[in-house]
Amino acid sequence: MKSTFIVDLERASRTANIGIVLLCLASGVAGYLVSFYFHFLTVTFFLLVLLNAFWRHGQTSHALLANFGFLAQIRYLVESIGPEFRQYLFASDTEERPFNRVERAEVYRKAKGVDSSAAFGSLLDFDRREIKLRHSFYPVDKDQIEPFDVAVGESRNLETTYHIRRPIMISAMSYGALGENAVRALARGARLAGAVMNTGEGGTPKYHLMEGCDLIFQIGTAKFGVRTPEGHLDEDKLAAIAGQDEVKMIEIKLSQGAKPGKGGLLPKEKITPEIAELRGVPMDEDVISPAHHLECVDAESTVAFIGRVQRVGGLPTGIKFCLGRPDEFRALVQEMKRQDIVPDFITVDGAEGGTGAAPKSFMDDVGMPLFEALPLVHKALQESGLRDRLVLFASGKLINPGKQMTALSLGADAVYSARGFLLALGCIQALQCNRNTCPVGITTHQKKLQKGLDIEDKAQRVANYIEALHHDHVELLSAMGRSSSRWLSEENVYSPTRAPASPLSQEPS
Template sequence: METLTSIPWWGWIIAVLVLIALRDILQKKKTIRHNYPIVGNLRYMLEKIGPELRQYIVANNREELPFNRSQRSWIYASSKRQNNYQGFGTDQDQYAPGHIFIKPNMIPFALGENHINKTAVDKIPCAKVIGAFNNRKRPYRPKSIVNISAMSYGSLSAKAVESLNKGASQAECYHNTGEGSLSKHHKHGADIMFHFGTAYFGVRSEDGKFSLDKMVALVNENPQIRTIELKLSQGAKPGKGGVLPASKITPEIAEIRGIPLNEDVISPAYHSAFSTIPELIDFIESIAEATGLPVGIKSAVGKLDMWEELTDQMIKTGKGPDFVTIDGGEGGTGAAPPAFANHVSLPFVFGFAQVYQIFSKKGLTERVVFIGSGKLGFPSNALMAFAMGVDLIQIAREAMMAIGCIQAQVCHTNKCPAGIATQNKWLQAGIDPTLKSNRFYNYIKTLRKEILEITHASGYEHPCQMTMKDVDLSMGDNNYTNALEEVYNYQKVPVPFAGMDTICEEKETAEMV
């Protein structure tokens, strides 16, 4: 009788294939594998690696969404201080509808010999002071026009949050906490925008309601918190709540968010602290009065009737939010059902244009700081947003790519291969916060530098001076190009601006640091 050791190697291969074939034929869950044993498995293997094949082999430089290869390559090269130039002209279709054209001036803006940007080539503070109009006790002028958008610890890993915060400290931009509350990973030197939503994580009472006492205590214990953002909705899933399963709640997350360990936690679709626009304004004022900080709102855009009511109430009462963040329906790191991500709420440019016009026609643009969010982490997109009326931009996915995100699009699975959008200890072990924070700093520095260079080419000193006439969009076919004011049918209200040297060198009090 032939022994096992005498069986040739190809005999073992045949035996394994026979076993696989029997397994495929006997199972009833997948028809393809049953009908085509062995070979049918290739279909599922190719399906699994299909995104990677398309991303690295099949798709060209401009095909992919949400960010194409050219965009990702520019971020990666900028973050690593590599050559981010391109040669032999553009590879973009400049005749395609929606292509952005920024108009250069015949004679660019010339920096004086002692101008701040002669040496600080990327220094661009916000032209407005948040909370100045409403006389908040601690108004705030952001030192950077580019900042980190709302991404919570929980959505991102501890090392990713730490990397971003350390990089933000270097770049002097603020770090939005996201609605997971303030963690120790946010405390590495950067200014903080504390963000909270319907579950009131970090500032909730035992019954899940908002606690003003906890908000005041949090602000007093953490002077790096400079502004407070109240989330009404987000671009990824506006008007939808969420569930944080008990299985994902670690002791650290439970302590930070103020939630029980062994229970699912519901984030409702609506706030329990208010239900009307007047109540919203009163809620904002109560927080601002108790903390002394500027308070603003973040929202995706759909129906406009409540925006009309909000602005009417602001005129009537003389009160209201200190800033308004418009989140584009392009979505972000937040996991969402495809129907919400694809079809609910307007993209940034459409949503912002409509909301800005409401504030403009009622003479309220100087009372608030407008913040834009939605794929604005590129010089051309950012400058178009400034031309439309934003005062600041916030970036999320671009910041993730700067610290190593490869756009695997598995943020919702806890299996992020780059260790950024996961709580898996093994996957995030590969992140070196010292290295990654420096890469984020390099990206922000490059982005601001190129924004400033194009601003100067357009004849201006600061991006806030960009107008709707300075940017054209390609309309396709025979419509050629139209200026933004023709496309969106409004003109931006000029932003008061005393000069870069003035806002950079203004004497800072203890409350304005």
């Protein structure tokens, strides 16, 4: 038995197909009898009739077009503009992903330097099983809060020990994924606000260096900028980059939350001659980085590689990964102890992290979310006795102060954000980072789209965002009764899904 829907669709399609033929004939008659200008319509409808005939009888790749012709084309059209319609007209303030309008609006307001307070009450569902921060009956006076200072490399007594002075850092995003104006605006904003920025795996930094901010140079699995022709580490190239004044730390990327177990991906649409040169790659094919460093095939070789980069670079050096198997991480930690080689920092990237381009199945289904992975990593390091020899960074949708404080409570010493900073630059979440068509000129190399991204104006927004987050960091610490984020622990968060916290420990006086 046919369903009513199918009968209606067939009838509507037949009507539409006959309708355009009739309209073509009618405008032809009108052009003959009333005015010549009707022939413009005649030509238009005639072309549509021809196209319709082709869709129905001349192609085989679209079943819907073959069966329903013109009507199916209308469906494709409506479907293609559906996301914009839903975003602007129908989606509620709290339902969009990855960031809903309320979350985005907070970043926009902080970046513009306008009041980001809200009225009437939270828009979140309080029956959701969310992690909340525990406040204290006895807030600490704000002038008693210690200045933020996390030293990286101190436990190795490095002369190059780096002091992070802002709780939030700009996470890895390569020049390649981002266009030139975006990189420069982020780098200039970081310099204005005294924050540090990660270069991402885009090879020799160029636009980052122009703005003079402190940098973490990232070595991705393809080792762009520091590779031998065979894809191994070129020590001379690394030493040259690490010798630049602005480069303060080195991050070895083992994996990333949005595509763990998979190398980076830069679609060929986004490869300009300059990017090809900085990375040392051809222009006419997608650049796919290997899934792992050629040097890192097990715990032993991975730890040895960390030691090698520490030695060659002479800078605080860490690793970044998304956690998959805790047993593998524990084995890595044991190997660090055995070789007595400990990274100066570890970045834990949650599976919810963003990317310029990745396979959907990896974005959706691979890797551990940050708030599960971070405490595991933190505790494994504590149990092994290595926790005091390194610092922990966290990333994964940490775009607002509350989530950042949660990460600091679950073990992180400082946090990274990538997409928070894209929003600060004016990202409207068009979800086109992989197509070179970013409408606000951030993740594109099209000059005409980048024109709208004014470096000076957006750098100030980046700086404002960092300052506002720092301000809120102090406010929240005060409310939580802590004088420094050093004294935060899992006891400072509340979650119905976690084991009840033990009584709050005291800060040493």
